[in-house]
Amino acid sequence: MILYFVYKNVAFGLTLFYYELYTSFSGEVLYDDWYMTLFNVLLTSLPVISLGVLEQDVSSEVCLQFPSLYQQGQKNIYFSWSHIVGWILNGVLSSLVIFLANIYILSPAAFKEDGHVADLTHLGAITYTCIIWTVNCQIALIISHFTWIQHLFMWGSILLWYIFLFMYGALPPSYSQRGFRILVESLGLVPMYWLVTLLVVVVSLLPYFTHIAVQRLFYPMDDHVIQEMKYSGKDVVDDQMWQREQSNSKKMTQVGISARIDARIRYLKDNLHQKKASLYRSVSPIFRSLTSSPMFYF
Amino acid sequence: MDVDEGSSLDTIGDQSVPQHSRRCKAFHQFTQQSLPACKPVLTPKWVSSWRTTICEGLFLKMFFTVFGYLQVVEIVDRYDAECIPEAYKSNKMAYIKDNSIPKNCSQFLKVYKRMKAPIYIYYQLDNYYQNHRRYVKSKSEQQLLHGLGSNDTSSCKPQESNNGLPIVPCGLIAWSLFNDTFTFIRGKSELKVSRKNIAWKSDRDHKFGKHVYPFNFQNGTLIGGGKLEPSIPLSDQEDLIVWMRTAALPSFRKLYGRIEEDLDTDDVVVVKLMNNYNTYSFGGKKKLVLSTSSWLGGKNDFLGAAYVFAGSSCIFVSLVFLLLHTKIPGN
Numbered sequence: 001m002i003l004y005f006v007y008k009n010v011a012f013g014l015t016l017f018y019y020e021l022y023t024s025f026s027g028e029v030l031y032d033d034w035y036m037t038l039f040n041v042l043l044t045s046l047p048v049i050s051l052g053v054l055e056q057d058v059s060s061e062v063c064l065q066f067p068s069l070y071q072q073g074q075k076n077i078y079f080s081w082s083h084i085v086g087w088i089l090n091g092v093l094s095s096l097v098i099f100l101a102n103i104y105i106l107s108p109a110a111f112k113e114d115g116h117v118a119d120l121t122h123l124g125a126i127t128y129t130c131i132i133w134t135v136n137c138q139i140a141l142i143i144s145h146f147t148w149i150q151h152l153f154m155w156g157s158i159l160l161w162y163i164f165l166f167m168y169g170a171l172p173p174s175y176s177q178r179g180f181r182i183l184v185e186s187l188g189l190v191p192m193y194w195l196v197t198l199l200v201v202v203v204s205l206l207p208y209f210t211h212i213a214v215q216r217l218f219y220p221m222d223d224h225v226i227q228e229m230k231y232s233g234k235d236v237v238d239d240q241m242w243q244r245e246q247s248n249s250k251k252m253t254q255v256g257i258s259a260r261i262d263a264r265i266r267y268l269k270d271n272l273h274q275k276k277a278s279l280y281r282s283v284s285p286i287f288r289s290l291t292s293s294p295m296f297y298f
Numbered sequence: 299m300d301v302d303e304g305s306s307l308d309t310i311g312d313q314s315v316p317q318h319s320r321r322c323k324a325f326h327q328f329t330q331q332s333l334p335a336c337k338p339v340l341t342p343k344w345v346s347s348w349r350t351t352i353c354e355g356l357f358l359k360m361f362f363t364v365f366g367y368l369q370v371v372e373i374v375d376r377y378d379a380e381c382i383p384e385a386y387k388s389n390k391m392a393y394i395k396d397n398s399i400p401k402n403c404s405q406f407l408k409v410y411k412r413m414k415a416p417i418y419i420y421y422q423l424d425n426y427y428q429n430h431r432r433y434v435k436s437k438s439e440q441q442l443l444h445g446l447g448s449n450d451t452s453s454c455k456p457q458e459s460n461n462g463l464p465i466v467p468c469g470l471i472a473w474s475l476f477n478d479t480f481t482f483i484r485g486k487s488e489l490k491v492s493r494k495n496i497a498w499k500s501d502r503d504h505k506f507g508k509h510v511y512p513f514n515f516q517n518g519t520l521i522g523g524g525k526l527e528p529s530i531p532l533s534d535q536e537d538l539i540v541w542m543r544t545a546a547l548p549s550f551r552k553l554y555g556r557i558e559e560d561l562d563t564d565d566v567v568v569v570k571l572m573n574n575y576n577t578y579s580f581g582g583k584k585k586l587v588l589s590t591s592s593w594l595g596g597k598n599d600f601l602g603a604a605y606v607f608a609g610s611s612c613i614f615v616s617l618v619f620l621l622l623h624t625k626i627p628g629n
Contacts, residue, residue: 022547028431030546056331101604108422108551109372109589109596115418115553116498120429123546147333173505174439181500192594195359195601202352203608210615213345217623231339 001052003079003087004142008044008135010091015099015127022103031124032178034168043132043161046153047139056145057223062230065246069222077221086211094134094204101200102127111192121178122186125165126193130200132161137201141208144227342623346616353612360605371411371590372597374422377403378584381573390578405569405586413561413590419491420551421478424583428471428545437469437542442532445510457522459514466513467532467542473516475541477524478575480586482557483568489557496553497539506532506539523575551587561588 019030029036063069072078105111106118106126118126136154143150168179187193216224229242327333338344381403386393393399427433436457440448445466451458454468465473482489512526512535526535533539540552561567569586577584589596 023429023431024427024548026427026429026431026433028429028434054331054333056335060331103547104600105598105604107547108549109598110418110551110553110591111595113591113593113595115416115556115589115591115596117420117551117553118546119543119550120434120546121543144339145335145337147335149333173443177439180504185498185500192601195594199356199359199601199604199608202356203604206352206608206612206615209348212340213342213619216340217342217345217619227337227339228341231337231341 001048005048007087007091010088011094012039012131014095018099031128035128043157044135046157047136050150050153051143054147054149058226062226067250090208093207097204098130098200105196112190121182125182125187126196130197132158133197133201134204137205349616353609353616356605356609356612360609370592370597371413373407373588374585375405375407376583376585377405378577394576394578401573403571403573407567407569409561409565412563415558415560417557418589419554420587421554422551422585422587424549426582427548433470434544437471442467442505443507445507460518463514465515471542473522475523475538476575479572481570484565489559491555492558493555497536501539502533508533
């Protein structure tokens with residue numbers, strides 16, 4: 001969830017920086033102020049919240065049957081440096097695809113059949129639409145436990161963007177600035193708008209899709225294996241294998257807080273023994289001879 | 299898809315409440331994380347079916363777009379370098395700033411493929427940063443709509459007033475209005491060019507006042523561009539409206555007009571233009587573009603190329619996957 005947050009903000013923020021290359025670094029912003037304000041507040045926050053609250057990679061009964069899954073947190077498997085860098089790179093790649101596709105497709109030729117050319121307002125709105133779609137479809141690829149809430153938030157966020165654009169455009173030009181009538185007049189019925197969105201979403205999500213497909217096929221994690229077993233019904237069909245896997249996952253571990261506590265207790269006990277032994281040896285010669293025998297240690 | 303219904307742990311809590319409303323049950327499901335859900339798992343079958351769908355979709359789109367673009371005919375002609383007389387080739391600034399030197403120029407465009415009406419005429423400017431922050435800010439929307447009555451023109455500085463009188467329309471964007479003109483002649487007759495409806499309708503109706511007239515415009519010592527006819531209201535000054543829509547990138551086109559006649563293959567169109575606009579002081583370029591349009595707009599090879607790339611890379615990765623999956627079966 002944290003890494004997704006990093007990803008979406010990297011994907012969004014970098015497009016703004018790339019645009020500065022084309023404005024001779026004057027500081028002109030690609031998007032309208034309201035678009036940028038709503039990005040993290042309304043349009044991409046709800047799916048992440050639903051991911052954090054409702055996501056279950058395996059169900060609760062299975063979790064209890066497979067305690068070794070807990071080690072994924074202890075060993076920091078999902079928050080290792082390779083994961084962090086991977087997600088940041090995913091964000092960079094997405095931002096590059098989104099930005100470059102929009103820049104090169106929408107200019108300099110006309111984007112509508114009636115010969116109109118895309119200007120700053122259109123480029124901003126279309127790029128922003130691509131970002132919203134990409135980021136929300138990305139979270140759809142991450143979620144493995146889809147409830148109606150997640151669907152509502154994800155697709156609702158995208159729909160909310162269009163509703164906002166429509167209502168923002170309906171305000172007088174002094175309020176809506178760049179967004180005045182942009183959806184109804186310039187973008188809504190233009191095939192190019194929808195085609196660009198589709199292309200950009202597919203191309204920016206392909207690397208991640210390939211990555212998870214490769215991972216699940218060739219390097220599956222423990223929870224992927226369990227998910228697949230549950231999905232194909234192997235836990236019912238091949239009960240022996242299911243039980244064997246459960247007992248495998250219940251072995252004593254060398255990691256985690258209980259293991260560390262046990263090790264600490266052993267260490268302190270050893271220390272106590274040695275201190276007692278040295279104390280007795282210094283006090284009495286009889287005990288000295290006694291403690292030298294291995295029978296003393298119990 | 300694997301569907302999880304509410305788990306059996308539900309019934310433990312329910313025993314104390316024999317009759318529970320639907321809302322209570324939904325809330326219970328939510329707090330116990332036992333909402334009905336679907337848990338799709340990315341098995342190889344799903345991977346390959348997704349990939350096939352995506353690849354087919356991309357290829358279809360690719361065919362449509364390439365087919366659409368092949369129909370678009372575009373002629374681009376750079377004229378700012380050629381239109382300088384020999385005597386001034388080493389001193390372009392003197393040429394462009396001197397009003398006594400005639401700025402007429404003729405260009406010859408050969409139509410390589412039949413172009414059906416309407417043919418859109420654009421002027422393209424390169425290395426022109428209409429998206430510079432201070433430039434984009436330099437206009438007053440209030441004044442464009444309400445004229446001299448509005449007081450809020452501070453963002454237009456330094457083009458706010460001249461000799462104590464306010465400038466309408468104020469600001470750098472209006473001040474730098476593009477003022478090259480083009481007429482098109484084929485054979486002996488002039489082609490009919492329509493200069494109406496080139497601006498966005500919402501601009502004409504809602505952003506530029508029907509009762510706002512240019513006042514004290516381009517009267518200063520430094521002339522930045524074209525002049526405006528003081529008797530025509532701003533809502534009808536379509537060149538200005540088109541120009542005020544600041545472009546997104548340093549290389550942009552703006553609609554000049556439409557030719558309402560067809561052009562046949564091998565037609566030679568003589569363009570008589572007035573090379574008024576100064577792009578020489580900053581190394582800018584001026585080009586004239588004639589283009590037809592399709593359902594996707596103008597000529598843009600990038601979209602077709604992008605779909606070809608995406609579709610073929612998709613197919614390639616799918617084949618690799620299929621190969622690997624058959625060679626190394628999953629557990």
